[in-house]
Amino acid sequence: MQLLMNMLVNGEWRTDTYQATNEKGAFERGQTTFRNWIAGSDLPPHIEAEADERFQPEAGRYHLYVSYACPWAHRTLLVRALMGLEDAIDVSVVDPYRGEDGWQFTPEKAGCTEDKLHDSEFLRELYVEADPDATCRVTVPVLWDTEEETIVNNESREIIRMLSTGFRDVGKRDVDLAPESIRETVDEIITDIYEPINNGVYRAGFATKQGPYDEAVEELFDALDYWDDVLADQRFLAGDRLTEADICMFTTLIRFDHVYHTHFMCNVQYIHQYDNLWPYLRDVYQQPGVAETVDLGHIKEHYYTTHPDVTPHGIIARGPDLEFSAPHDRTALTE
């Protein structure tokens, strides 16, 4: 069995095209298509592009399209909150359920909004507006430019780097999430945790054969064990400071026990059973602005109802009951 997903093909919405798994039963994530760079932001080393002078970092000009359910979109909400960019960059939130028509705006539903800019019904309308011949998946997050009326970029790792380096003068909080002195380490960590952890949970959950599942789960828990050890001696992934690397780790960890453990069968261990990852997760959760970006209701609804190949009846698993606000006792590591 191969997992099919919906996508745009030459601007037309198709429900029979995108194969999420290959012939070996392994999940393969598609490439992202809109990759412009905002002027004045620093590019990570793996990107061969130039910042585009058309896109200047200005308050009120850009808009984020997100789902609270999505770990990639969540990265952008976190950087926005930690830097105090809420007034400068507004957000539209899609319905956590993604059906045959893709992401949809259902403002009547709790935590969701309308498309604040265009009044569209489906997110795909924006993709077609940006490129009438678009052939791509319709994903969140999307960074939208209200001046050029187009998508600047829809790759989370790139959007967060643009915000954290290009919008330092725009944000209300003086927070540097990619400090130059440790930027190389931050970039290495983001790359290192992507395949086994951030994408690893999807590789486990979407595998349609035992081999790719086993491989994904082994790599995932090896990586979690490794970072649990690292976090015994240091407060954050890159040392003493909270950085983009922690943001990338956080959005997977916060979903883990409620969703990935059960729904994606990443059930070797819960995060709340780890000596250091669990207090670390609470530490990041308790940073200013972070808790407000976490909507466990949207997260659970999305995963358990949107993947009929994985959970055909759409029943949302109840537990576990976790206290993310409990004291974490990790400040001593930076004193």
Ligand SMILES: N[C@@H](CCC(=O)N[C@@H](CS)C(=O)NCC(=O)O)C(=O)O
């Ligand atoms: N590479 C993208 C991945 C984004 C992504 O896959 N988002 C998911 C939600 S968690 C999505 O919108 N999927 C819709 C689809 O694939 O059709 C990023 O990091 O921004």
